[in-house]
Amino acid sequence: MKPEELNPTQEGSGTRLPSTGGLDDELEPLTAVDASNLTFDADNQVNSFLFAGVLGHGGFVGDDGEIHLDVLRRELELRIAAGGGSDLRRLAQRVSRRGSRWFWERCRPDLEWHVRRDQPVRGLAGLGERCAGLAVERLPVDRPLWELLLMPLEGTADVAMALRVHHAVSDGVGALSLVDFLLGHGSGTRPAASLKDVVHRPRRRRFEFARVFAMVRSRVEPTVLLGPIGDNHGVAFADVELEALRQAAHAVGGTINDALLAAVAVSIRTALEGIGEPVPDPLPASIPVALPGRGGAGNATGVMLVDLPTAVADRRERVRRIAEQTSVGVGLAREQGTYELTRSRTGARLMRWLARRQRFVAVFVTNVRGPERPLTIAGAPLLRACPMAPIQGNVRLGVSALSYAGRLTCTIHTGTDALSAAFVAEALQSELEAMVGTDRS
Template identity: 30%
Template sequence: MNAVHRPLGPSDAVLWSMERDPLLCSTVTAVGLLDRAPDRTELRSRFELAVRDEPRLRQRVGGQLWGVGRACWVDDRDFDLSAHLRWLGGVDDPRWLWHFAAQTAEEGFDRSQALWQVTVVEDLAGGGAAFVVKLHHALTDGLGAVDLLRHLVAVSPGVVERMAPRPVPEMTGPTGTAAHVAGMARHPGRTVRSAAGLAGSLTRLVAPSPNRMAPLWDRRSTRWRFDTVEFPLEALRAAGRIAEATVNDVFVAGVAGGLHRYFAHHDRHVGALRINLPVSLRRRGDGSAGNRFSPVRVVLDISEHDAYRRVRAVSAQCRAARHEPALPLTETVAGTLALLPAPVTAAVMGSMLKGVDFVATNVPGVPVPCSLAGAGLTRLYAFAPLSGAALNVALVSHVGLACIGLNCDRAVIDDPDVLVACVHDGFDEVLALGHARGAPAQRKGA
């Protein structure tokens, strides 16, 4: 039987090719904390079903020679689940798990095999366990990864419907290039203004970034460090209600306040930083595999001391990012980049991303209690790739918690404990907005 060849989607192909530059590594990592070790036999059975139901999990990338040619998903005839699901004993050290996860991410992938790996860590302190997931971004984006998780976890019978994917609202009428052509045909008088607005938006999305704006973060390396913080999700919602903002707005404002404190700690006044805000383009009916997002770069003011005004300002910038007119053209632009030789694609993406100071991404996670092969899943953290930035902060909502993972460049941020403390304080400022409506937010970190 011949192997099945399916070309990578445009965005998937760009994510695959751009890591020809090691600073644009596309490894996504997630760590789930469990209240006990999962049953090995049941867990393997669940992975066997997941691999059967989602073909992408048993495929590798082929089709290119020296970075030239169309990359394709190819069925791996020698696929062996044991090469992707492994078990390990833990160490009684609170930092060990995060160090292990970062080290695992830095190791990259064997490109002759399927681009994912799961390590179950047993015998952690207090009898707990964890799983460390490493997958290549070409496989899927954050929302797709959470959807894949649904193949593995079990929930109570009465709450299965609450586990349904939460896509962004569907757009009405034609989308992408077709939408703009149709709009111009219906309203020719607006064509010139529309074209000018679209051209400006497209320039903002693809233009090279100027020099980095963070004065202390002028280097980049391939060495990562993972840290975590968490807050009650309701505390973010309460602050959002006061400021008429979304959970994501409060999240970004908390990070912005923390970074202002961090630079002030180093006696540096930093008024603004360049942030990469991934905007989801997923629609109802999209499958788990594949990427459907656009990276939108914004110069974010971090100098506002008043928490309410900070959240409101961030909300306005995030709203503008979500409504960039050129967003429907993301796949068209990616398709053009994917036609270039991989080194050229990497150079173009590097010119866009290496001027970014930090990334902030928010993924709706699992909203209900669930278990993995008999072990309760108590926390779920994501550590997204730096992709040219010095810091990536990712929020995953999990059963009433805002689980926040920080991936920082160890060659750039040599005092990560100070950074984490400052981020804590930045969130305290914005979450205080909602304290009048509930109990003070309790925070934790690793």
């Protein structure tokens, strides 16, 4: 369904709530940035953030792994009814169109649809396969744009889960605040980005023009990493102890994010060399950066560009080169704000066209700080947490990282049969372990 054809008033969707007053009580305009995220949706590039995980027995998960959905739905109904910030309101709103404008419309979510049992999966590999399938399944726009799937883990009493939230509802940081609210004891309010990283703005206009025109520059040599995104996606996971990686990163003068980017560079080089493909050097990576203010928008992210040094063999030097860029890149991304072409419908359409042809960025990497304490969902403990951001345009590889309860979990997401997500994940796992091992030696 094309964005221009959105018609979220079909029967069988979330029930529209009666008006409590004027039009403003029923309809809330989408911000330009949030509306642009609807424009970016495509059949093989669903623009949703996915939070996958593994739940142990307790609460709505019986000792034998039986899933008691009625218990879970009652718990979530109470939490959603309690309300909170704008992200939480979206759980009980759907997209509505009036003429040429899009609005959020209040409705009562049908939790029998939004929270449901899915087919069993076999281990983490099976969960990855299901996540890959969800990457090409659109969320229906006649309902609130989220769903929670529960899947028995074959051979165990544990349960896999996949929570999907459309990017029109929230960006990755906001989606994690929703997870914390639904599964934990959070308020549903996203943490504020630090203002200390925002630099002064005398050159902002020049930066804006430069960033728009940058998309037509050819910085990346021909590579399998860029090209049409297919219908067959791949998803695989890697993880490492968070504190061990922090110590290893600090030992070579970087942060956890710098160490992650360095490990991603190695994993991509290893994967490309393994299939006989040339390795771009440097490898331009796009990294989202949380912005300090967003108003009523569900999305408030800037973009930091980092050249990953794939040809540098020395681990310390690789991290150092990345740290030099990120130390100034975060502030610059916050100065520039949201991408200029997402601030209008025409701009979003142009960006979608350019994104499928650009040779400026070769990989997406995102790292979100998650809850430090273990979470539970209706009494069931969350044993493992795995994020998955969408891949879009012509970028066929994305790496999403999330820290949770002492571990950093990375999800590798590919959009082509030419590059194996499992192969990249294996290389990333090996490099992360090597980093930790070097620090411990």
